[in-house]
Amino acid sequence: MTRVAAIDCGTNSVRLLIADISGERLTDVERRMEIVRLGQDVDRTGRLAPEALERTFGAMRGYAKLIRKHAAPDGGPAGTPVGMPVRVVATSATRDAENRADFVSGVREIFGVEPEVVSGAEEAGLSFTGATRGLADVTAAEGPYLVVDIGGGSTEFVVGSAGRTAGGAGAAEGVVRGAMSVDIGCVRLTERHLGTAGDPPSREAVQAAIADIEAAMDRVETEVPVRDARTLVGLAGSVTTVAGIALGLPAYDPALIHHSRISAERVHEVSARLLRMTHAERAAIPVMHPGRVDVIGAGALILDRIVGRYGLSEVVVSEHDILDGIAWSLA
Template identity: 70%
Template structure:
């Protein structure tokens, strides 16, 4: 089909909306929204979605439903990822989403998430294949290698919210060396799994997605405020990734909050997110990362069309 479609992505940290027109192989944004709702609050520890986290998510979704109706989208797809995969009470989430949107949310597997992210991130890239697409989320990170399509993928349970709650929440401000070493150990263990499952050595270009990556890029570019047009397809050197990560991990919460490109809901988790990107660049010896503002939302929209 072609026409006006709506894609909703509900992750561990944020819920996002894309309303777009898809005509003759071109995707044109009408609305692209993001709200940090921290749906995955406490899931790593309790295995359940917290009532207040569910209500924050449903409140954001009700606003999205109004926008979808205003634009007259002819098809809507709601996708949920890491936090809801892990939660014992995900039926409460499913029922709430059905009530709001009139469709059942798809609690997709890590492999499905990887395929959608790859499609969204690489559709507008014209050179540099094969790609390693890395989508750093709140609860998990997806690794996908491919050229025109995803050829190998793995989702691992490292994400900025999960690692922050596991190791950094009570680790001082800024966090101490012991806590950071624990984060690195978890990341490296996950990267061992990636090495054994995904042919990273085939990739010529590292493509980074999601808020941790785009925030690091905005800081590296010295932007006074968040500017998606400047960030999209920016090439950030490995040296800049390492330097920004070092600075973030040495800052207090207040200092991070004062960074112009920083979303308030990302202040407490950006250190872990940046460290994931930093260790990926180091482990797989990429000289730079190509940053993409296009991601799983765009992949959902393309699949709808």
């Protein structure tokens, strides 16, 4: 058995997974998430805001304490996690930022390891591995899979079939047939179109967001065989929140959301409903995390356009994603 620590720092949230890996089984020790909005205004300024960096580093300092708590106490530099492999992966917002060196140095100080600002293709491969490893065993879902990871700054599209991971890259060996990352995340589209267009947003703002999504999917289809997929697997907070709403849950419950199947009709209904709601009405939804209230409309809209464009009957929702892919890459 190997104990590992995976940290995923995205545009909207920073997450931690400490897990024990034995053979083909991954068992959670700790799984945490905090909304830090690292990508605040990156689309407009091209830089990580000082206050966004401090929010992120604050969350990471708490994660470092948890890693030390669960690691073997066998010595090492003060403040450095010891006794388990640690990998810190940063994605869209950090890729785009002129001052990403500030982020890198801060993470190095907190965790004692060099963070990896991964490419869109690497991000897609890690997400695919995390979402599909063991998927067919529990859902009987048919491949090829289209795995869609809707993040804050970008959305990853990956088509392939499940298999074992291939070393540190995190992609499944001989499995991924095509992958692409495009800049249509829920935070980015909210800042571009929906966030300043009324409450709820105007029809014109929604149509502008749709145009961005459709243009991005046009690019995806030139590189990724999305129409070959037989099962859509949806990842990340926008998708799991839509699933919780569609299921009518009285509170967010990962066990009920994981591997749930949400029909295309329900996805469309939930997306349309969210875009008609005010901020206060969205905040009152039982499964809604406070950090997603202002961006969930854009995230749901992205999912709805993907389902509709490719004629898919449903989305299989996964609570396992890039974070689990990072952990598998350390095994």
